[in-house]
Amino acid sequence: MKRIYLLLALPAMLSLHSCGGGENKGEGENSDSTNTESAEVDYTGMSEFDLNPHGLKTTIMVTDIIAENGDPFPVNVVQDRDMLTWDVKVGNEGTEEFYLVIEEVDGEGNYIAREKERLANDVVFAEEFIVDEPNLFLYKASLPEGAGQRDYFHVFGLVKIGGVEYIAKSFAMGEYSKVQAEDMLKAIRSIK
Numbered sequence: 799m800k801r802i803y804l805l806l807a808l809p810a811m812l813s814l815h816s817c818g819g820g821e822n823k824g825e826g827e828n829s830d831s832t833n834t835e836s837a838e839v840d841y842t843g844m845s846e847f848d849l850n851p852h853g854l855k856t857t858i859m860v861t862d863i864i865a866e867n868g869d870p871f872p873v874n875v876v877q878d879r880d881m882l883t884w885d886v887k888v889g890n891e892g893t894e895e896f897y898l899v900i901e902e903v904d905g906e907g908n909y910i911a912r913e914k915e916r917l918a919n920d921v922v923f924a925e926e927f928i929v930d931e932p933n934l935f936l937y938k939a940s941l942p943e944g945a946g947q948r949d950y951f952h953v954f955g956l957v958k959i960g961g962v963e964y965i966a967k968s969f970a971m972g973e974y975s976k977v978q979a980e981d982m983l984k985a986i987r988s989i990k
Contacts, residue, residue: 839987846988847873847886854884854900856959859988861896861981863888885969886985897969898953898982900989902962909965910935913954923950928976929983933957936983938976951979955986964989 844859852875863871876885882902889895903909910933917925923939934955941947952968966986968974974982 839984841984841988844981844984844988849875849884849886852877852884853879854959856989858886858898859985860886860888861978861985863895894969894972895974895978896981896985897972898966898985899969900964900966902964903956909956909963910954913967934983934986936979948973950974951976953979953982953986955983957986957989959989 841859843862845862846857847860848857850856860873865871871888871890874885874887874891876887877883878885884900886898886900887894887896889897906912914935917937920939923941926938926940927935928938928951929936934953936951936953938949938951940949950972951974952970952972954965954967957964957966966989968979968982
């Protein structure tokens with residue numbers, strides 16, 4: 799009788815063992831991928847924009863910003879061939895609500911750690927990380943208490959486009975709200 803129970807239990811144990819509990823990487827998964835796309839990102843209020851005509855073989859989600867006349871702002875891409883950078887802007891010139899800079903890496907490595915070190919040495923702003931992932935972060939930059947100014951939010955990430963690594967970051971001189979920075983974070987996640 800014990801043998802019958804054992805024979806009946808054996809297939810169940812084998813099927814449970816083959817499920818694996820999600821600890822092992824499946825076929826096609828790359829554990830050292832620099833792309834930061836999350837499984838469930840809500841892109842409501844954003845549209846896909848093709849960067850291929852601008853020299854980057856990818857698409858990116860950009861914020862749909864509506865002008866006072868009801869028309870959407872166009873996406874403006876400025877490519878600097880010498881510096882290997884692309885500025886992706888949406889909004890009024892000079893006060894864009896969405897402004898990402900995509901730049902080819904310099905080959906030095908440790909891009910995330912170097913940027914965090916630069917922020918740690920900032921003598922003007924105090925930074926607090928809101929999202930902190932291996933290849934992507936969103937941070938709040940605050941002036942010392944009593945300065946009477948609001949906090950600013952920025953993003954920084956590392957992505958791969960066509961096998962080449964790029965840094966994608968918010969425009970350094972921008973004064974972005976948390977919502978604007980979160981949209982730029984989603985944009986970085988969308989780069990494929």
